[in-house]
Amino acid sequence: MQSHATNPDEYLAQLPTERREAMTELRRTILENLPEGFVETMSYGMIGYIVPHSSYASGYHAKPKDPLPFINIASQTNHIALYHMGLYANEGLLSWFVGEYEAASGRKIDMGKGCVRFKPREKIPYELIGALVRKISMKQWIAAYEKQRMVYATVTKPQRAAARRQASGPGGDS
Numbered sequence: 001m002q003s004h005a006t007n008p009d010e011y012l013a014q015l016p017t018e019r020r021e022a023m024t025e026l027r028r029t030i031l032e033n034l035p036e037g038f039v040e041t042m043s044y045g046m047i048g049y050i051v052p053h054s055s056y057a058s059g060y061h062a063k064p065k066d067p068l069p070f071i072n073i074a075s076q077t078n079h080i081a082l083y084h085m086g087l088y089a090n091e092g093l094l095s096w097f098v099g100e101y102e103a104a105s106g107r108k109i110d111m112g113k114g115c116v117r118f119k120p121r122e123k124i125p126y127e128l129i130g131a132l133v134r135k136i137s138m139k140q141w142i143a144a145y146e147k148q149r150m151v152y153a154t155v156t157k158p159q160r161a162a163a164r165r166q167a168s169g170p171g172g173d174s
Helices: 008-013 017-033 085-089 091-105 126-134 138-154 157-167
Strands: 039-043 046-051 068-075 080-084 115-118
Touching: 008 017, 008 039, 008 046, 017 046, 017 068, 017 080, 017 126, 046 138, 068 085, 068 138, 080 085, 080 126, 085 091, 085 138, 091 126
Parallel strands: none
Antiparallel strands: 039 046, 046 068, 068 080, 080 115
């Protein structure tokens, strides 16, 4: 559910207690591990961590007036969501995360392309989330984003998938 909150503290204050506690801990984990340069803001009605225009003037390709998104977190109707754009852009990082998730959480992962869903009362693997956040610097994220933009502009869908696999280094450290 999209919030009309104007800042992260307001967003959290609007949540039911159980969700607020989990979202506050998730936010704290991200902030403690967020590489230099990313900025916390409200983005698409969620708490977002973005590359500011001062660091990447082009912004997000679909909406250049918006800064380049990196991570968003949200309390959705049936789950808490972590949207990490690096998981979508880097198959090595995705493979590492999926491989570590079950051991860290005791559960199978529930995710879409770049969205990890945590059901209410589910143990969120905060330490693993912290490690995930640390894996990509702002400079690395901008480079990966630009590379993906070039790939999508010039090749077919099957070719895009193959290029993502090749671009992804072991453990997501490309």
